[in-house]
Each structure stands twice: as C-alpha cells, then as structure tokens.
Amino acid sequence: xxxxxxxxxxxxxxxxxxxxxxxxxxxxxxxxxxxxxxxxxxxxxxxxxxxxxxxxxxxxxxxxxxxxxxxxxxxxxxxxxxxxxxxxxxxxxxxxxxxxxxxxxxxxxxxxxxxxxxxxxxxxxxxxxxxxxxxxxxxxxxxxxxxxxxxxxxxxxxxxxxxxxxxxxxxxxxxxxxxxxxxxxxxxxxxxxxxxxxxxxxxxxxxxxxxxxxxxxxxxxxxxxxxxxxxxxxxxxxxxxxxxxxxxxxxxxxxxxxxxxxxxxxxxxxxxxxxxxxxxxxxxxxxxxxxxxxxxxxxx
Ligand code: MN
Ligand code: MN
Numbered sequence: 001x002x003x004x005x006x007x008x009x010x011x012x013x014x015x016x017x018x019x020x021x022x023x024x025x026x027x028x029x030x031x032x033x034x035x036x037x038x039x040x041x042x043x044x045x046x047x048x049x050x051x052x053x054x055x056x057x058x059x060x061x062x063x064x065x066x067x068x069x070x071x072x073x074x075x076x077x078x079x080x081x082x083x084x085x086x087x088x089x090x091x092x093x094x095x096x097x098x099x100x101x102x103x104x105x106x107x108x109x110x111x112x113x114x115x116x117x118x119x120x121x122x123x124x125x126x127x128x129x130x131x132x133x134x135x136x137x138x139x140x141x142x143x144x145x146x147x148x149x150x151x152x153x154x155x156x157x158x159x160x161x162x163x164x165x166x167x168x169x170x171x172x173x174x175x176x177x178x179x180x181x182x183x184x185x186x187x188x189x190x191x192x193x194x195x196x197x198x199x200x201x202x203x204x205x206x207x208x209x210x211x212x213x214x215x216x217x218x219x220x221x222x223x224x225x226x227x228x229x230x231x232x233x234x235x236x237x238x239x240x241x242x243x244x245x246x247x248x249x250x251x252x253x254x255x256x257x258x259x260x261x262x263x264x265x266x267x268x269x270x271x272x273x274x275x276x277x278x279x280x281x282x283x284x285x286x287x288x289x290x291x292x293x294x295x296x297x298x299x300x
Contacts, residue, residue, distance in 0.1 A: 005184040013182045013264050014141050014292040018284045020260020021253045022066045023272050028242035028252030029063050036245045047239055049275040055100050060275040063101045065134040065253035073138035073287040084156050088113045103131040109161025120159045128166045130220040132158030134250045137257045140175040145297030150175045170217045173197040181261035194225050213246030224255045234259045234267035
C-alpha cells in the first residue's frame with residue numbers, strides 16, 4: 001500500500017476518525033427514529049448538535065455507538081494488543097452501567113457472554129443489524145497496515161453479538177475505507193472499495209439511493225455511502241446523513257468515522273467540537289493515539 005502521509009498526519013486522522021464517530025453520534029441521536037419529513041418540519045435542515053430526542057440527551061451526549069467503540073478501544077489498549085475476551089469483558093461492564101441505549105442484538109450477545117462465556121454468537125438470519133459495524137473503528141485503527149489482521153479483528157469483535165454475512169462484509173469494507181482514508185487515498189480510490197462491496201453483495205448497491213436509513217446494515221451502509229461520496233466536506237456528509245432520519249445516530253457515527261479519517265481534524269466544524277463532552281473527547285484523543293501506535297503501520 002502506498003504511504004502518502006507521514007506518521008504525524010496518520011495520527012491526526014486517526015483521532016479525527018474517532019472524534020468524527022462521536023460527533024456523528026451526537027448530531028444524529030436527537031433525530032433517531034424520526035423520518036426525513038418529521039426532521040424537516042421540526043428543524044428545517046438539522047445542522048447543529050441540539051440534544052433531546054427520544055433519549056432526552058444533553059447536547060453533545062453520545063450513545064451506544066460511541067460507548068461500545070470506547071469499550072473495544074479500552075480493551076485493546078489495556079492489553080497492549082488484541083484481546084477478544086477483554087473486549088467482551090468491557091461490553092459486559094458497560095451493560096452493567098445501564099447505558100442510555102442498547103440495541104437488542106447487542107444486549108443478547110453480551111448477555112450470552114456474561115451467562116455462558118460465549119464469545120462467538122451462532123449465525124442468525126436476524127443479525128444483519130448495524131450494531132457490529134458501528135463499533136469497528138478501534139479494530140481498524142489497531143490493524144492499520146495489515147488487511148488480514150483487519151479482517152480477523154473486525155469479524156471477531158463483530159461476532160460477540162452479530163453473526164451474519166452482510167454485517168461481516170460491512171465491517172470489513174468500512175475498515176478498509178478507514179485504512180485507505182488514513183493513508184491519504186483519494187475519493188475515487190475509496191469509491192472503488194465501496195463498489196467492490198456492492199459487486200460481492202449486490203444488496204449494498206447505493207446508486208440509485210433508495211432513501212432508507214434503518215438499523216438494517218444494508219440501509220445504513222447505503223445511506224453512509226450515498227452521502228459520503230456526494231458530500232464535499234465533513235459537514236456536508238454528516239448533515240446529509242443524519243437528515244435521512246431513521247437510525248440517524250448510527251449512520252451519523254459511521255459516516256463520521258469515514259469522513260473524519262478522510263477530511264482530518266481541520267474538516268470537523270469547531271462549533272460541533274465545542275458541543276461535545278470534554279471528558280469523552282479527551283479519552284478519545286488518548287485512545288486513538290495509543291491504538292494507532294500499536295498498528296503494524298506505525299509500530300517501530
Ligand atoms: Mn446509538
Ligand atoms: Mn442507533
């Protein structure tokens with residue numbers, strides 16, 4: 001893989017990817033489960049981090065998408081390397097804190113780990129939700145420079161709760177997009193990667209865009225791709241994505257991680273960063289630096 005960027009740039013983009021994820025989560029969560037029409041009549045175009053929504057969030061508060069990503073990141077950093085058991089333990093600890101939101105499939109998988117020690121949930125046709133894809137960024141940062149390692153880690157973390165070929169494929173492709181963006185690849189290069197996913201799994205075809213933004217991983221990925229490849233700035237990509245409504249915090253989080261890696265810290269609007277919880281931002285900056293330092297691309 002060509003290296004266009006120096007380590008300093010890669011570290012900065014790694015942080016932007018993780019902060020972008022949290023910003024997308026906080027931006028989208030207040031309109032989660034609303035339709036695009038409902039958002040339009042309430043907000044016009046939603047461009048600010050406003051809080052509220054069905055979870056009654058404080059402005060800048062993040063939800064399970066960011067929290068589960070933090071769990072994965074903490075486990076890798078604590079172990080100084082990959083620890084599936086460590087990740088599952090973090091999920092269990094998080095579930096015990098009675099989080100503001102937990103997806104049904106995630107809850108079931110974590111409970112099966114807590115009660116029976118199961119680290120890989122069996123195949124289930126209903127597991128094609130977006131709960132594994134939304135938290136795969138730490139695995140992407142940790143594996144930068146090694147595609148085989150990415151595939152292995154992305155799937156292992158996913159299958160604690162989700163075991164479905166479409167979820168698996170989405171996790172790997174999103175990881176590859178992050179890898180490419182971190183190394184300075186062009187939008188066209190990223191587009192080819194997205195098109196490869198649609199070639200392997202035609203369900204992911206996103207042109208023409210059908211406008212669905214549910215928690216089904218296919219709808220989620222189509223929404224993210226449609227707005228990421230149309231948008232010309234981090235803000236445009238994210239505003240387009242969350243205004244689709246539906247699972248807006250999760251589409252926002254996933255678009256935020258790819259767009260963050262692509263546009264870098266300079267691309268994330270200051271007015272959004274100011275809204276975010278300070279403690280979460282500090283931890284994300286620390287963890288993203290440690291994850292990328294452990295990656296094959298940057299490890300000395
Ligand atoms: Mn959420
Ligand atoms: Mn969600």
